[in-house]
Amino acid sequence: MHTNFSHEQLQDPTIARADAMLRRCVHCGFCTATCPTYVLLGDERDSPRGRIYLIKEMFEQGAITPPITYHIDRCLSCLSCMTTCPSGVDYMHLVDLARVRIEHKGRSPGERTTRWLLAKVLPNPRRFRVALLFGWLARPFRGLIAKLGMKTGAAALALTPKGLPHFKLRERKTVIRPVQPPVKRVALLLGCVQEVLAPSITRAAIRLLRRHGVEVVMPSDEACCGALQHHLGREDEAHKAARRNVDAWSGALREGKLDAILTTASGCGTMVKDYGHLLARDRGYAERATDMSRLAKDICEFVYELGLLPPLAWTSLRVAYHSACSLEHGQQVGNEPRALLSQAGFTVLEVPEGHICCGSAGTYNLLQPELAGQLRDRKLHNIANMTPDLIATGHLGCIPQLQRGSGLPVVHTVELLDWATGGPCPQQLEKLKSKVHPIESLLHLAKNAELR
Numbered sequence: 001m002h003t004n005f006s007h008e009q010l011q012d013p014t015i016a017r018a019d020a021m022l023r024r025c026v027h028c029g030f031c032t033a034t035c036p037t038y039v040l041l042g043d044e045r046d047s048p049r050g051r052i053y054l055i056k057e058m059f060e061q062g063a064i065t066p067p068i069t070y071h072i073d074r075c076l077s078c079l080s081c082m083t084t085c086p087s088g089v090d091y092m093h094l095v096d097l098a099r100v101r102i103e104h105k106g107r108s109p110g111e112r113t114t115r116w117l118l119a120k121v122l123p124n125p126r127r128f129r130v131a132l133l134f135g136w137l138a139r140p141f142r143g144l145i146a147k148l149g150m151k152t153g154a155a156a157l158a159l160t161p162k163g164l165p166h167f168k169l170r171e172r173k174t175v176i177r178p179v180q181p182p183v184k185r186v187a188l189l190l191g192c193v194q195e196v197l198a199p200s201i202t203r204a205a206i207r208l209l210r211r212h213g214v215e216v217v218m219p220s221d222e223a224c225c226g227a228l229q230h231h232l233g234r235e236d237e238a239h240k241a242a243r244r245n246v247d248a249w250s251g252a253l254r255e256g257k258l259d260a261i262l263t264t265a266s267g268c269g270t271m272v273k274d275y276g277h278l279l280a281r282d283r284g285y286a287e288r289a290t291d292m293s294r295l296a297k298d299i300c301e302f303v304y305e306l307g308l309l310p311p312l313a314w315t316s317l318r319v320a321y322h323s324a325c326s327l328e329h330g331q332q333v334g335n336e337p338r339a340l341l342s343q344a345g346f347t348v349l350e351v352p353e354g355h356i357c358c359g360s361a362g363t364y365n366l367l368q369p370e371l372a373g374q375l376r377d378r379k380l381h382n383i384a385n386m387t388p389d390l391i392a393t394g395h396l397g398c399i400p401q402l403q404r405g406s407g408l409p410v411v412h413t414v415e416l417l418d419w420a421t422g423g424p425c426p427q428q429l430e431k432l433k434s435k436v437h438p439i440e441s442l443l444h445l446a447k448n449a450e451l452r
């Protein structure tokens, strides 16, 4: 793409970086076919190519117009376009630069307040628990709140779990050792929202790792990964979270070798894998951040390399695997979760249009509830056509998003792997237990049949 930046403009490091990224785009338009918002809306300005033009215009003219903000805000950051692009356009970092600029100079007071609240509440488990309590009390007034035009509030209430949040903070061990001498040692990022909404995922991950002989370290001073703030364009807060985690893992590294830094929420994984880029200009952190990014792995990548233990049960359960965008496109981890679920005995079903986002996308389903709802319905329609028993995914954000519109249970991939290799049945799957049989009892039946 031809750009028209002046020499003075290019002295600004942000513009110089944007210029290099913009120039890689050759306008071919291949990315439009796989962009969820373009597929839904058919508007070039809601396609990757159209947004790249808008970003170029914004940086060249130094003006943030309402249409620019409107169409950039409608981008999910699903990164499907990066998987498709033959020219290697770094759309992820380009749209990040645009978001930071918009956040600084292009928001109304109302938008600022909403985004400030989201950035302060969601990544903080204590505040998030209190917010959930208010959400639980306000649920009956959701219709009224929607009528008053408070669309983010109404969307948040729709996603609020029906039960009261757990207020008892769980006792947190910082090192969990396997029964046998450890074969590996990893740091596990607990995350923020997941620890409040679905702590069962982390517990399943710890059991799974322990069973495979892995020592799990969870530094007490680690923080939220910073992805939520980053996607809201709040760069300083994201950097602060990243620096805190780099320090926490550096402490764990001083106590012994770390084979990996694991994440169970793929949105966090994409973020941690990008810490090297995020802190590249921070002298005190750049090198260590790059080291941490190299160590970062999604839990399925790690268990796949380690080799999954044989399953203890035979199951006829049909699992629709919803590949979260942050895992499929952000980390390019597609095969491992599917292969692990198959090895664990499940029948894995490929969801048609699997590359299209479910609409969750961090805070997207709160800030763009109409589009998020359309994407969710489209995804669930594709899933329902395959008549699965359940849905599995590798990112917490997709779970309430899909659960809200589906009668099928939605679980995290690690909960299934843990169950298959000896862990408890995930609570959501209690009704499906009859479709799972211990392998020992099947062998016993087969032996009896042979004797007869």
Ligand code: SF4
Binding pocket: 034, 035, 036, 037, 038, 046, 047, 048, 051, 074, 075, 076, 077, 078, 079, 080, 081, 082, 091
């Ligand atoms: S990140 Fe997703 S929504 Fe945004 S332009 Fe790329 S494909 Fe479209």
Ligand code: SF4
Binding pocket: 024, 025, 026, 027, 028, 029, 030, 031, 032, 048, 049, 052, 081, 084, 085, 086, 087, 088, 089
């Ligand atoms: S596929 Fe890549 S090069 Fe082609 S228009 Fe899209 S971003 Fe530009």
